[in-house]
Amino acid sequence: MKLSFVIPVFRNEGSITPTYEKITGLMHKLVLDYEFVFVNDGSDDNSMQELIALHEQDSKVKVLSFSRNFGQVPAIIAGMKEVTGAAAVSMSADLQEPIELIENMISKWQSGNEIVIGHRVDREDSFIANKASAVFYSLMKYVNPKMPKGGFDFLLIDQKAIAVFNQIDERNRFFQGDILWLGFSVAFIPYSRLKRTIGKSQWTLSKKLKYFIDGLLNTSYIPIRLMSLLGIIISFFGFLYAIVIAYNRFINNTPFEGWAPIMILILIIGGLIMLMLGIIGEYVWRTYDETRKRPLYIIKDKLAKDETTN
Secondary structure, three states: OEEEEEEEEEEOOOOOHHHHHHHHHHHHHOEEEEEEEEEEEEOOEEEOHHHHHHHHHOOOOOOOEEOOOOHHHHHHHHHHHHOOOOEEEEEEOOOOOOHHHHHHHHHHOOOOOOOEEEEEEEEEOOHHHHHHHHHHHHHHHHOOOOOOOOOEEEEEEHHHHHHOOOOOOOOOOOOOHHHHHOOOOEEEEEEEEEOOOOOOOOOOOOHHHHHHHHHHHHOOOOOHHHHHHHHHHHOOOOOOOHHHHHHHHHHOHHHHHHHOHHHHHHHHHHHHHHHHHHHHHHHHHHHHHHOHHHHHHHEEEEEEEOOEEE
């Protein structure tokens, strides 16, 4: 039996080789065949040189190199299209996932689960990073109840599920939502995310916001329904306010004075309208982005056994 490892790489110089060594050590211990599919996502450090050295050292190491930085999700998607194992493990190259968990994942998979997800229950990160992550995944769990509280990036997926995953032809993908959408049998394994010891995270605030918007708009109708609900609520209170003004004017003979309430209403309603237009604009842009049919990623170089392209 062969197990594939899909590992996106972006400025992971120094942590790639230790990741490879830990995984191969586990595979030798379990007496399992393996392959690596490293995807260099436009790194501008020495990550590619490190990957080339591993490929020359081990023919089971395959390397894809993008023409520029396309993002972690496109890198995972590209890697999944290259795997040949009975199952694939998707993980990062930052040494923050406990490699020992893979043995438990294999056991759950062999018990009949097509997807085994390692979900974070604790993180050895900074206070701010922990709180930001908690808020993000709490919102995601509201959008998708199947989403584990701490989210996930570390998982094992069966070849059968990979075949369906590879059929999804969309841009602005929400990887976690796509995995849960597949509908295959899923097992969850909790783990504590380790503190990063080599390099620094490239998961910037802008990337997190982009990923959150992808998750919100790609997997849920909540934004559209929320706009409709807000419209109904505002209309109701506007109608109620009109009744109060009419009652005071014609029953109590109280003239309506002052522009402050009107200005407040105009600003509130105007702000909500702009917010709704922004949400609609996001949907319009995504529809346009789909129609352009641009590739999700561009492979500049490929290193594989008996196959090299430049």
